[in-house]
Amino acid sequence: MKKYLSQGKNLEIAANKAGMDEKTGRKYRDLDKLPSELLAERIRLWRTREDPFEEIWEEVLPFLKTNEGIEAKTLFDYLQREHPGCFHDGQLRTFQRRVKNWRATKGPGREVYFPQKHEPGRLSQSDFTHMSRLQISIAGQPFDHLVFHFVLTYSNCGIIRNN
Structure with a gap:
């Protein structure tokens, strides 16, 4: 929008060309900031509440370290049983975020997977x-022999021959 305004276009035209409403364009013009700059100012890096799981987190870590696939919901149910009255159902999402964050920053690495796309008639595999x-x-x-195995990768159709 700044580009269009600097070219002498009026606010209505500049906002329309930038794909926004005139009122929105006026807001950005008056603030002299881009939408991305305003968004960066709104991101907060502090907690708004105390972490309800801080005291028991050391109890949770062994489960996360030994059982990579364990779900946060399962752990949360366990915590509710072990500490009755301490955690209510509304805190599940908070706990899930904490588990997700731990897995991303301190958990085991994930296996890298590259999907393969097979096209008909293009590739095959063979082996003796x-x-x-x-x-x-x-x-x-004694019957000493070779076996030849041939597979079309798209259809997984194969044939085996021995000599």
């Missing part, structure tokens, strides 16, 4: 395997 280690015998005679 020596079968002599299995010591297969036919009519008492």
Whole structure:
């Protein structure tokens, strides 16, 4: 919007070209700040309330460290049973955020996964395997042979041949 105003456009045109209402444009013009600058000012980095789980957090940590997949809801139910009257259902979301934050900052690393997209007729996999280690015998005679395995990756259709 600042660009359009500096080009001599009136407020209504500048706001419309920037994709906002004229009143919103007037607010940003009068404050001489961008929307992103106003948002950055509103982000708070302090707590508005005391953390209700601070005293028992050391009790929770062993569960988080030994059971990577344990859900925060399960732990919260456990805390409600172990400390009756201390935690009410309305604090579940606070506890879930605390568990999520711990996992992100101090928890175990996550496995990296790259999805593979297979297209029909484009890729296949093949493999030869020596079968002599299995010591297969036919009519008492050792049967040393190779096995060829071929798979189309899109359809997972395969064939096995031995020689």
